[in-house]
Amino acid sequence: MKIDARYVLEEPDYQDAPLPDSLELDLPIDGDRALGEIYLPSGIYEAPHPAVILCHGVPGTNNNDDLAQCLRRMGCVVIRPYHRGAWGSEGTYSFSHCIEDAVTLARWAREEVAKAYAIDPANIFLVGHSNGGNTVLNASRYLPFLRGTVAFCPYDHQAGLEHVPHSQLKDLFTQAAAVLHVGRFEDLWQDSVQHARQWSFVQNAHRFQDRNLLLIGGSRDTVAPPEWMVEPLWKELEALPGTGHHKKVILPSNHALDTARLELARIVGQWIEEMVKGAVA
Numbered sequence: 001m002k003i004d005a006r007y008v009l010e011e012p013d014y015q016d017a018p019l020p021d022s023l024e025l026d027l028p029i030d031g032d033r034a035l036g037e038i039y040l041p042s043g044i045y046e047a048p049h050p051a052v053i054l055c056h057g058v059p060g061t062n063n064n065d066d067l068a069q070c071l072r073r074m075g076c077v078v079i080r081p082y083h084r085g086a087w088g089s090e091g092t093y094s095f096s097h098c099i100e101d102a103v104t105l106a107r108w109a110r111e112e113v114a115k116a117y118a119i120d121p122a123n124i125f126l127v128g129h130s131n132g133g134n135t136v137l138n139a140s141r142y143l144p145f146l147r148g149t150v151a152f153c154p155y156d157h158q159a160g161l162e163h164v165p166h167s168q169l170k171d172l173f174t175q176a177a178a179v180l181h182v183g184r185f186e187d188l189w190q191d192s193v194q195h196a197r198q199w200s201f202v203q204n205a206h207r208f209q210d211r212n213l214l215l216i217g218g219s220r221d222t223v224a225p226p227e228w229m230v231e232p233l234w235k236e237l238e239a240l241p242g243t244g245h246h247k248k249v250i251l252p253s254n255h256a257l258d259t260a261r262l263e264l265a266r267i268v269g270q271w272i273e274e275m276v277k278g279a280v281a
Contacts, residue, residue, distance in 0.1 A: 002046045003075035003276050008269035009262055011073065018043030020072055025081055029104050032091030036081035039072040040117065048120035050147070050276050051077040053105050055098065057130025057155065059176045060086040062256050064129055070265035076272065077119050081105055083135075085181040093180040094191045095131060095157070095199075102126060102139035110145060123147045123276050127268065130224060130255065131155045138199050141207050148212035148245075148275045150268055153221050153255050157192045158200035159228040201233040209242030214271045216249045216257075216264065223255040245278070247271060 004012070025036035041049055052071050056063045060082060068078045083101050085093025110121045126149045128136035133154020140149045160169060170189055177185040197203065215234060217226030224230075234248045249267055253260040 001044070001075070003050055003273050004045075005074050005266075005269040005273040007074045008070045008265050012042070012044060014042050014044055025079060027081075027105065027108060029084060029101055030091070032084050033089060034081050034084055034091075034101055034105075035087075035089045036079065037068070038117065039068055039076075039078040039080070041072050041075045041077065045075040047118035048114070048123075049075055049077045049118055050123035050125065050272060051079065051109050051117075051119040052125045052127050052272070053102060053109065053136075054078055054080045055102055055126065055128035055132035055135045056080075056083070056086070057128070057132045058172075059179045061179075062129065063087075066261055067127075067265055067268065071269060071272070074269050074273070077109075077117050079105060079109060087179075091181070092187075093182050094187065095134065096191055096195060098131065098135040099139045102128075102135050103142050106139070106143050106146065121145070125150065125272055125275075127152075129153055133224075133229075134199055137201060137204065140211065141204065146211070148214065148272065149208075150214040150216070150271070152216035152264065152268075153218050153224050153226075153257065154201070154215070154229055155224045156199075156201045156229045156233075157196040158203075159232070160224075161193065161196050163225075163228050201229065202236050205233055205236035206240060208237060208244055208246070209240045210244050212245045212275050213237070214247045214249075214268065216251065216267065218253045218255060218257050218260070219250050220253055221255040226250055245275065 020042045021040045023038040027034045082089040083098045084091030126136035133151035173188040174185040217230040251260040
């Protein structure tokens with residue numbers, strides 16, 4: 001078998017096949033070392049494997065390792081980076097750098113290490129949480145080869161500026177700066193303000209007309225409320241003709257989906273399986 005979402009939430013019978021493995025990610029990006037993990041699936045799955053690049057939000061304390069393990073268990077290679085300037089990775093953290101990192105990682109996975117890690121270059125996915133949702137939605141425009149993009153509880157900088165008091169946003173960035181290498185919190189603020197319109201989900205909806213996209217929100221999310229961050233994008237997508245497979249799910253949980261982690265894994269895993277098998281068919 002190539003991929004099997006039945007095993008998102010339970011262990012398969014590994015028999016005598018090679019066991020799953022975990023490797024260190026150490027990739028130079030513009031002269032800085034971006035660190036992280038690479039999760040390799042068991043030998044029970046036929047190679048090459050779908051690959052998922054899983055991008056964290058701010059400040060990266062919620063790194064979604066549980067989701068990485070679930071997707072690896074069903075047969076995916078999962079690359080989970082720490083963006084530059086976050087949690088041991090060199091360089092300066094910025095929202096712009098996150099997008100650049102994701103683009104670099106996706107191209108690296110497809111063009112440089114696909115053979116080494118048995119990655120199927122036709123089945124590469126970007127998945128991101130919170131600002132990681134902003135990361136993957138905006139990185140996707142530069143990556144036409146992607147099989148699909150998943151954004152859960154995505155943070156739209158333009159919507160944030162429109163709906164959240166700026167003093168509250170500045171406080172959020174100040175708190176993040178305490179554990180990230182950013183220099184000054186004002187740098188994060190200026191990066192957000194300067195690029196908010198360019199990164200706007202609604203303004204970029206047309207880019208997903210013919211692209212596969214899964215959007216997930218939390219009905220109790222107070223950081224990226226779906227009525228501000230997910231629904232406007234979804235309405236734009238519904239009004240656009242296209243060939244992309246689009247799906248929206250709102251879960252009864254908070255920004256980290258703390259009470260819906262198993263459901264999150266099930267939804268993402270099944271959607272990825274559907275995209276992979278649909279591509280084969």
